[in-house]
């Protein structure tokens with residue numbers, strides 16, 4: 080039997096799921112008969128939802144609420160979804176096992192990718208738990224290299240939208256488009272204009288796979304809540320003729336807008352983001368072309384909470400690798416000679432951070448820069464060459480004889496560290512690698528271009544051509560190397576070691592700017608994670624299975640730095656920063672979907688002052 084008050088509450092809702100839920104609860108509870116009933120429906124992110132906005136069926140259709148067969152009988156009945164699911168109850172662990180079996184049944188990585196996309200669209204917690212607990216196996220699927228293939232085929236695989244597409248035609252209305260995004264509490268935006276997707280070039284709106292993939296790692300590796308993440312593609316057209324002629328292409332079928340109009344568009348976008356989500360919203364630039372990446376970073380770094388992952392994230396992970404390699408080569412950073420193949424944004428980012436690290440070892444900036452050479456499409460960056468040194472790489476131009484043959488350059492300069500950021504697959508030829516082995520006892524060879532087809536050499540090539548003496552890392556994963564009867568597991572110098580941790584540290588402290596030194600701090604933290612066991616198997620990074628731990632460690636160091644440098648906006652400063660960071664981490668475990676019923680007395684809740692008796696004789 081229900082009290083009159085309870086009955087009237089039941090009548091307030093016109094939705095059958097909620098009605099049943101309340102009925103089930105009220106039938107059980109006698110306390111509600113006599114007290115005021117208060118119901119809060121929470122979605123899994125903790126948002127309080129109005130119960131009559133949420134129907135029972137939403138718990139199956141909304142990936143954020145869906146638990147599939149893991150709904151208990153009580154939940155199924157309370158939510159009005161009993162009968163909509165098969166009779167069997169499954170734990171999340173059982174579901175994970177089924178997912179693993181399903182993925183293994185697909186032979187093609189792109190099909191595995193599609194399975195995971197579909198899972199994310201269906202059951203968010205299951206997706207993130209599966210990903211977070213199987214990083215080594217699934218990172219190459221949701222991320223590099225498979226995500227590159229997914230971008231190339233995006234027209235074919237595009238099903239359900241994820242993230243926002245903002246086009247140049249929306250100029251003047253970007254804020255209104257951001258308002259269409261249904262989540263109010265966005266803390267981080269990863270965005271691309273699709274002009275330099277990995278090493279694959281201009282993929283226009285097909286580039287959307289990249290911000291989506293990066294943000295999956297925000298959650299899986301650093302525990303940033305999914306509803307706080309927003310992937311965006313800025314569609315300003317494409318100069319990729321194949322795409323312009325591709326009937327499947329989903330973006331604007333026009334050439335890229337450039338110049339003043341492009342700049343105004345990006346200005347408006349940056350401003351609209353902070354207007355919509357607050358000044359401390361983290362804005363991560365991803366896969367912009369060289370002509371824009373560096374100059375936009377310079378333009379915005381002191382105005383917004385922003386960084387460029389390809390410049391700064393890649394630099395940080397590469398410098399961490401160089402730091403760890405010191406333990407093997409026994410050469411200080413400042414004792415190396417560095418030669419970069421490629422002089423684009425990644426090369427300049429790594430070179431600048433390496434210079435900062437050498438300065439920290441005691442060199443002057445000029446002395447440090449003298450140890451860094453770059454070789455681009457025109458040859459060695461020599462001030463004497465025709466056309467001189469490009470503006471963006473001025474710091475690394477040298478007053479030496481021009482040289483356009485890369486192999487000859489490696490022989491002449493005798494670098495001890497060779498760093499590939501060229502997107503030219505196979506550019507580190509056997510001859511180049513053999514020369515590196517002749518230059519020094521333990522040459523450092525980084526083939527950082529992505530995806531795998533763009534890597535400057537394979538791990539096996541590097542070992543085979545240096546008598547197994549090299550220290551190797553690559554941006555995309557390679558299978559284990561066999562050399563001289565021993566197996567080596569080389570590391571992946573990919574910015575995924577860095578950006579999730581930086582983002583978590585920044586978000587949890589509401590940091591308003593990200594200084595370059597944060598990337599050096601992140602590099603040191605990462606390098607400290609490399610164990611002797613890692614080095615013994617040829618790896619200068621911790622294993623991918625440690626990525627979560629590493630990301631949290633980086634976040635804590637970033638948070639400390641944010642307070643030390645007065646960049647944080649969360650005050651008072653938490654006493655225990657590690658605890659503060661850890662407390663904000665997303666849980667991918669299922670929670671109860673039962674509506675919460677409170678039994679409380681209004682005066683306890685609101686501390687209502689008892690009504691004073693009216694004095695008589697007034």
Ligand SMILES: O=C([O-])CC(=O)C(=O)O
Nearest residue numbers: 223277366389529573574
């Ligand atoms: O996405 C990756 O694997 C690394 C990266 O940022 C790039 O290559 O642009």
Ligand SMILES: [Mg+2]
Nearest residue numbers: 277365366389
């Ligand atoms: Mg990138």
